[in-house]
Each structure stands twice: as structure tokens, then as C-alpha cells.
Amino acid sequence: MxxxxxxxxxxxxxxxxxxxxxxxxxxxxKTPVQIKEFGAINKIDFSPVPPYNYAVTASxxxxxxxxxxxxxxxxxxxxxxxxxxxxxxxxxxxxxxxxEDGGIRLFDVSGKAPLRQFEGHTKPVxxxxxxxxKYRIFSGGDDYSSNLWDIPSATEIISYSEHTxxxxxxxxxxxxxxxxxxxxxxxxxxxxxxRTKSSVMTIEHxxxxxxxxxxxxxxxxxxxxxxxxxxxxxxxxxxxLVSLKNHHKTVTCLCLNSSGQRLLSGSLDRHVxxxxxxxxxxxxSFNYATSILSLALSPEDETIVVGxxxxxxxxxxxxxxEKNEKSQKKxxxxxxxxxxxxxxxxxxxxxxxxxxxxxxxRKYDKLLRSFQSSKALDAVLEPPIMLHTPEVTVAVMQExxxxxxxxxxLAGRDEKQVNLLLTFVAxxxxxxxxxxxxxxxxxxxxxxxxxxxxxxxxVDKQFLKLQEAIGKEIDYQEELLEVLGMMDTLFATFTKKRxxxxxxxxxxxxxxxxxxxxxY
Numbered sequence: 456m457x458x459x460x461x462x463x464x465x466x467x468x469x470x471x472x473x474x475x476x477x478x479x480x481x482x483x484x485k486t487p488v489q490i491k492e493f494g495a496i497n498k499i500d501f502s503p504v505p506p507y508n509y510a511v512t513a514s515x516x517x518x519x520x521x522x523x524x525x526x527x528x529x530x531x532x533x534x535x536x537x538x539x540x541x542x543x544x545x546x547x548x549x550x551x552x553x554x555e556d557g558g559i560r561l562f563d564v565s566g567k568a569p570l571r572q573f574e575g576h577t578k579p580v581x582x583x584x585x586x587x588x589k590y591r592i593f594s595g596g597d598d599y600s601s602n603l604w605d606i607p608s609a610t611e612i613i614s615y616s617e618h619t620x621x622x623x624x625x626x627x628x629x630x631x632x633x634x635x636x637x638x639x640x641x642x643x644x645x646x647x648x649x650r651t652k653s654s655v656m657t658i659e660h661x662x663x664x665x666x667x668x669x670x671x672x673x674x675x676x677x678x679x680x681x682x683x684x685x686x687x688x689x690x691x692x693x694x695x696l697v698s699l700k701n702h703h704k705t706v707t708c709l710c711l712n713s714s715g716q717r718l719l720s721g722s723l724d725r726h727v728x729x730x731x732x733x734x735x736x737x738x739x740s741f742n743y744a745t746s747i748l749s750l751a752l753s754p755e756d757e758t759i760v761v762g763x764x765x766x767x768x769x770x771x772x773x774x775x776x777e778k779n780e781k782s783q784k785k786x787x788x789x790x791x792x793x794x795x796x797x798x799x800x801x802x803x804x805x806x807x808x809x810x811x812x813x814x815x816x817r818k819y820d821k822l823l824r825s826f827q828s829s830k831a832l833d834a835v836l837e838p839p840i841m842l843h844t845p846e847v848t849v850a851v852m853q854e855x856x857x858x859x860x861x862x863x864x865l866a867g868r869d870e871k872q873v874n875l876l877l878t879f880v881a882x883x884x885x886x887x888x889x890x891x892x893x894x895x896x897x898x899x900x901x902x903x904x905x906x907x908x909x910x911x912x913x914v915d916k917q918f919l920k921l922q923e924a925i926g927k928e929i930d931y932q933e934e935l936l937e938v939l940g941m942m943d944t945l946f947a948t949f950t951k952k953r954x955x956x957x958x959x960x961x962x963x964x965x966x967x968x969x970x971x972x973x974x975y
Contacts, residue, residue, distance in 0.1 A: 459816075459820070459823075459824040461814075461816060461817070461820045462817075462819065462820060462823065462850050462851055462854050463850065464844075464846055464847050464850040465846055465849075465850060465888065466846075467846065467888060475738065477729070477731075477738035477739050478738075478739055480739075481729060481738075481739040481741075483773050483774065484759055484771040484772065484773045485771065485772055485773070485774065486771075487769045487770055487771045488525060488769075488770045488771075488772075489767050489768065489769055489770075490520075490525055490767070490768040490770065491766060491767055491768075492511065492513040492514070492518070492762075492766040492767070492768055493513055493514040493515075493516060493766060494513045494514030494537075494766050495513065495514075495748055495762075495763075495764045495765070495766060496511060496512065496513045496748055496749050496762025496763065496766065496768060497512050497513065497539055497540065497581075497748055497749060497762070498510075498511075498512040498539065498540045498541055498542070498749050498762075499511055499512075499749045499750065499751035499760050499761075499762050499768075500541060500542050500543050500751060501543070501751050501752075501753050501754060501758075501760075502543050502547040502564075503543060503545055503546070503547050503754060504546065504547035506521065506522055507522055507753050507754055507755065507757075507758075508520060508521055508522065508528070509751060509753070509758075509760060510541040510542075510543065510550060511527075511541075511760075511762065511768060512538050512539060512540060512541040512552065513762070513766060514537060514538070515532065515534040515535070515536060515537055515538055516530055516531065516532045516534070516538065517530070517531040517532075517538055517541040517550070517552055517562075518530050519531075519564070522753070522757075522758060522772075523772070529564075531550070531552075531560075531562055531567070533560065533567075533568065533569055534552075534554050534555075534560075535554075535555075535556055536554060536555035536556055537554065537555040537579070538552050538553070538554055538555075539552065539553040539554065539555075539579065539580060539581045539582075539583070540552060540553050540580075540581060540582055540583045540584075541583075542583055542584050542585065543564075544585045544589055545585065545587065545589060546589065547564065548563065548564055548565075549561060549562065549563060549564065549570070549585075550562045550563075550564055551583045551584070551585065551592055552583055553579070553580030553581055553582065553583045553594060553596070554579070554580060555579045556579070557574070557575075557576040557577055557578055557579060557580055557596060557598070558572055558573065558574055558576070558580070559572070559573040559574075559576075559580055559583055559592065559594055559604070560572055560573075561573070561592070561606065571606065571609045572609070573592070573594070573604045573609060573611070575602055575604075575611045575614070576594065576596040576598055576600065576602065577596075577598045578596050578597035578598040579596060579597045580594050580595070580596040580597075581595065581596065581597065581621070581622070581623050581624075582594055582595035582596070582601075582622055582623065582624055582625040582637060584625055584626060584627050584635065585627065586603075586627050586632050586633070586635060586649070587627060587628065587629050587630075587631075587632045588632035590605065590606050590607065591603060591604060591605060591606065591612065591632075591649070592604040592606060593625060593627060593635045593637075593647075595618075595622030595623070595624075595625050595637045595639075596621075596622060597621045597622070599616060599618045599619060599620065599621070599622065599639075600614050600615065600616045600618075600622070601614070601615040601616075601617070601618065601622055601625070601637045601645070601647060602614045602615070603635075603647075603649055612649070613649065613652070615645075615647055615653070615654065617645055617653065617654050617657075618637070618639040618641050618643065618645065619639075619641040620639050620640035620641035620663075621639060621640045622637050622638070622639045623638065623639065623640060623663075623664070623665060624637070624638040624664060624665060624666045624667050625637040625638065625667060626667050626668055626669050627669075628669055628673045629669070629671055629673065630672070630673035631648075631673065633648050633649040633650050634646065634647070634648055634649075634673075635647055635649075636667050636669065636676065637667070638660070638664030638665070638666070638667040638678060638680070639663075639664055640663040640664070641663075642659060642660050642661055642662060642663060642664065642680070643657055643658065643659055643660065643664070644657070644658040644660055644664055644667055644676070644678050644687075645657050645658075646658075646676075646689070646693075656689070656692065656693050657693075658676070658678065658687055658693040660678045660680050660683070660685060661680070661681070661683070662680035662681030662682075662683060663680050663681065664678055664679070664680040665679050665680050665705065665706060665707050665708070666678070666679040666680075666706070666707065666708050666709045667679070667709070668709040668710070668711065668718075669689075670711070670715060670732075671711075671715055672715075673689070674688065674689055674690045675687070675688060675689065675696070676688075676689050676693075677709055677718065679706040679707070679708070679709050679720060680705075680706065681705060681706070682700055682702050682703065682704065682705065682706065682722075683698055683699065683700055683706070684698075684699040684700075684701075684702075684706055684709070684718075684720050684730075685697070685698045685699070686698075686699075686735065697735045699720075699730065699735060701720075701728050701730075701737055702720065702722040702724050702726065702728065703722075703724040704722055704723035704724040704746075705722060705723045706720050706721070706722045707721055707722060707723060707746075707747060707748050707749070708720070708721040708747065708748065708749050708750040709721075709750075710750050710751060710752050711732075711752075712752055712756050713752075713754055713755060713756050715732060716731065716732050716733070717729055717730065717731065717732065717738070718730040718732050718735075719750060719752060720750075721747035721748075721749070721750040721761060722746075722747060723746040723747065723764075724746070725742060725743045725744065725745060725746060725747065726740050726741065726742055726743070726747075727740060727741040727743070727747065727750060727759075727761065728740050729741075741759075741761075743761060743763065743769060744763070744765075744767070745763045745764055745765045745767070746763060746764045747761055747762070747763055747764075748762050748763060748764055749761070749762035750762070756773070757772065757773050758770060758771065758772050758773070759771045818834045819831045819834040819835050819847075819851050822834060823851070823854065826860075828855055828858070828860040828861075828863060828864040829863070829864045829867070831851055831855070831864070832851060832852070832855065832864045832865070833872075834851075835847055835848040835851045835852075836848065836872075836875055836876065836879065841879050845879070845883055845889065846888070846889075848879065849883070849889045849892050849893065852892055852893075852896055853892045856892070856895060856896075861895075861896070861899060862899050862903070865896070865899055865900055865903060866903050870911050870913060870914060873900075873904060873911075873914050873917075874913050874914060874917055876896075876900060877900065877914065877917035877918065877920070877921055878917060878920075880893050880896055880897050880900070880921060881917060881920045881921040881924045882924075884897060884921070884924060884925065884928075885924055885925075885927075885928045897921060897925075901918075
């Protein structure tokens with residue numbers, strides 16, 4: 456008996472992914488560590504000084520994590536309700552956070568109890584940050600106000616009430632100790648100078664602003680809101696430089712790498728996009744399990760931390776470059792080690808022992824070998840195979856048709872199985888590589904299940920979808936044939952013109968030769 460030959464799956468060429476230096480760099484972040492928090496993570500902030508611990512604000516707690524720790528090394532829990540926006544001071548010694556009750560608390564990183572409490576907001580405070588002089592704090596709340604506070608005296612310096620909706624984001628200039636910026640759900644970004652009694656610049660973003668970011672130079676401002684990330688030139692009075700629309704849902708957070716050459720944005724569409732700050736094109740992206748609320752990159756770009764709506768903290772570490780260099784210098788076996796003996800030709804006195812190669816068959820191949828046609832078709836109609844490798848499903852259908860058992864394999868199916876079959880055929884029948892096989896399959900299904908049409912609303916709906924897909928494809932083919940006809944006419948016209956020109960040239964040449972001969 457001849458050995459069973461496995462089903463030959465038609466291989467189609469795939470476009471290779473373009474590998475760039477950015478792709479290699481960002482792929483260097485290894486498998487993430489996931490930490491479960493008590494609630495949605497609204498803020499992640501790295502300490503600016505070694506050992507670069509990071510503060511995570513979730514629910515009514517602020518947890519401090521070490522670079523490689525999976526358990527918090529310190530916890531601040533002196534909040535009656537939710538805590539927001541825990542932010543480090545530039546020296547890494549103080550931590551400020553807002554709260555649901557409208558108060559602002561200032562903590563010493565080495566202690567537990569708050570050093571100062573600032574009371575003045577009447578609604579939750581979602582924005583807190585330090586000015587670059589280290590002695591003042593700015594804040595923004597749901598009472599539409601933006602306030603400035605003095606740390607030593609714990610008093611309010613000035614209050615701005617220019618926004619007309621919730622103030623949900625802000626940042627301070629590292630160049631000028633009097634300048635800070637706030638973004639609001641009233642679609643505006645306002646730049647404040649502590650030396651004036653009103654804002655000095657207003658920028659219209661066009662959507663509720665979720666995050667703002669100033670470049671280290673202080674000349675460029677990035678705002679995020681809706682699906683847009685916009686870059687503004689502050690030195691030119693808030694002129695829009697570029698508007699990026701690479702996310703499918705609301706952008707919630709922004710971050711810069713240590714050199715300022717890469718901009719990161721996180722969104723509710725579960726993606727983190729990485730842009731080049733020279734071309735503002737996406738150079739890489741990360742995909743996460745759920746919607747992203749917060750994002751932070753360590754000062755040495757060694758760690759990426761992402762906070763999600765389900766309370767999961769995703770931490771990715773990058774191996775130091777020195778270790779990578781050492782591993783590359785490690786001596787590898789020579790090439791001849793792997794090919795040793797492959798080219799050896801047996802001599803006459805040698806005794807050759809052939810080792811049988813064990814062939815592992817797929818599930819559908821085993822079922823086809825035992826002539827279980829219906830079960831073999833069921834095996835390739837599983838969702839993972841249909842979605843990711845439809846060519847396997849089509850190859851098995853083609854093999855069943857070759858054997859003459861396709862009709863029996865398709866018959867005798869219940870409503871759920873017929874719905875699955877028709878869904879697959881309607882989706883893939885328009886693909887040229889599958890069309891010849893799936894048209895035959897569609898004909899057989901129609902013949903078998905025509906008597907039961909009208910008994911199931913689900914099956915009827917799938918038949919209508921199949922009819923619509925085939926009708927659209929026929930319309931496309933007719934339009935393409937019309938275009939081909941037009942192109943053939945044009946090409947034929949060009950060819951005739953060219954032949955006429957050649958004939959004229961030949962005739963002119965002959966006339967000239969004849970006239971020349973006559974002169975002689």
C-alpha cells in the first residue's frame with residue numbers, strides 16, 4: 456500500500472516587514488512584567504535621580520516601585536478617596552499629588568505622613584506639578600481653576616479661572632521657572648506666567664485635551680486630545696506645526712525619550728505609537744491587552760511602564776548595551792561544525808544505515824488518511840485556522856473535491872455549522888487565489904441547502920451576504936473589463952501611429968536614394 460501524501464497547501468508570497476534601526480531598538484525591550492493594581496492607573500512618574508524609582512497612582516494609593524521590583528517598596532495611602540497625578544520634584548525628594556476631595560498633598564519620599572496640605576480647590580484635583588524653581592506647585596481641578604502654591608508657607612499665590620471646563624493635564628517649563636501650561640476639556644491649552652494675572656497664550660486644540668508636553672528647549676508644545684496629537688511652536692505664538700492622526704481612539708498620554716528625538720503616545724485603542732521628532736512619522740508601535748491611561752519612560756530609556764484601565768501595570772525592561780556587546784563577542788561554533796560529514800561519499804566497503812524520517816501529520820491529514828471527510832472539514836473550520844491560515848481550509852476543500860467527497864462532507868450540517876461555512880465562503884470568495892475552489896463550494900452548498908431556505912433567519916442572512924459579495928465582485932470585474940477595453944483601444948491607436956511613422960520614414964529614405972541615383 457502506498458504511503459499517504461499530506462495535503463499540499465498553496466504557499467503565497469508575503470510582504471516582508473521593513474526592518475529599521477528603530478525596529479531593532481524598540482524590539483530590544485524584553486517580555487513585560489505585569490503587576491496588578493487596585494484600580495485604573497491614572498499616572499506614572501519616574502524619579503529624575505538614581506535609582507530611578509517610579510510612582511504609580513491608582514485608586515486611593517500611591518505605590519513606589521523600584522526599577523526591577525514587582526512589589527511596592529513604599530506606599531502612600533493617606534487619601535480618603537481617589538488620588539491623582541503623583542509627580543516627583545526635580546531632585547526626587549518630594550512627591551505631590553491631587554485628590555478627589557480637592558486637596559493637594561506633599562510627601563517626603565523618605566517619610567509617610569504628608570509634609571504639607573494645600574486646600575483651595577472645591578472639586579477634584581487631577582493636575583499637580585512642580586515649577587522648575589522647586590519651591591512652587593501648580594495645580595488644576597474640576598472647578599475649572601488653575602492655581603499656584605507656595606511650598607514653604609503652604610499658601611495660595613494666585614488662582615486663574617480662565618478655563619470653562621475640567622482642567623485635566625498640565626506641565627511646567629524647565630527653562631523658565633514662572634511658566635506652566637494647562638490643558639482642559641474646553642478644547643484649549645493655556646500658557647500661564649506667574650508674574651502676570653492672566654494667561655499669556657491660548658491654543659485651540661479642537662478636542663478635549665487629555666495630555667500636554669513641553670520639549671526640554673521650551674520652544675515646542677505637544678497636545679493630545681481626541682484622536683489627534685498636535686505639535687505647536689510656542690515661540691511663534693502657538694503656530695500649529697503638525698497634526699498627527701495615527702490612533703483610532705482617544706489619545707490619553709504623552710512621553711518623550713531622554714534625548715528628545717522620540718515622542719511616545721498612548722491611547723484607548725491599546726497602542727503606544729513612537730514618532731520621530733524630526734519627521735513626525737511613526738517608527739514603531741507597541742500593542743497592549745487593554746486601553747492605556749498612562750505611560751512613562753525611565754530617564755535612561757531602560758524601562759517602559761504602561762498603566763491600563765483594568766489596573767494592570769505593564770513593565771518592559773531593556774538589557775544594557777554592554778551586556779549585549781559581551782554576548783555578541785561570545786565565541787560561536789565554526790560553520791564547519793554544522794556541515795561536518797554532509798558531503799561524505801560512502802565507499803564500497805562501507806555499510807550504510809538509513810534512519811527513517813518520522814513524518815508528523817496534522818489533524819486534518821490524519822482524518823483524511825482514515826477517509827473521515829466530514830471531520831477533516833470540521834478540523835479546518837476552527838476559528839484560528841479560518842482567520843489566520845485560510846489557505847489550509849481551502850486546500851482541504853480542494854482535496855475533498857478531488858476525491859469526490861466534498862458534497863458528502865458539506866451535507867448533513869446543522870444551522871451553526873452552515874452559518875460558519877457560509878461566513879467563510881462569503882469573506883474569502885473574492886480573493887483571487889481562493890475563488891476557483893470557493894465558487895465550487897458555494898455552488899454545492901446552495902444545491903444542498905436550497906430546500907431549507909427560509910427556515911433559519913441566520914442562514915438566510917449569510918446567503919444574502921454571499922449573494923451581495925459575489926454581485927459586487929461581478930460589478931468590479933465588469934468595470935475592469937471596460938477599463939481594459941479602453942486601454943486596448945489606446946494601445947492599438949499608438950501602435951498604428953508608430954507603424955505609419957515608420958512607413959513614412961522608409962518611403963522618404965527610398966525617395967532620397969532614387970533621386971541620388973538619378974543625379975549620378
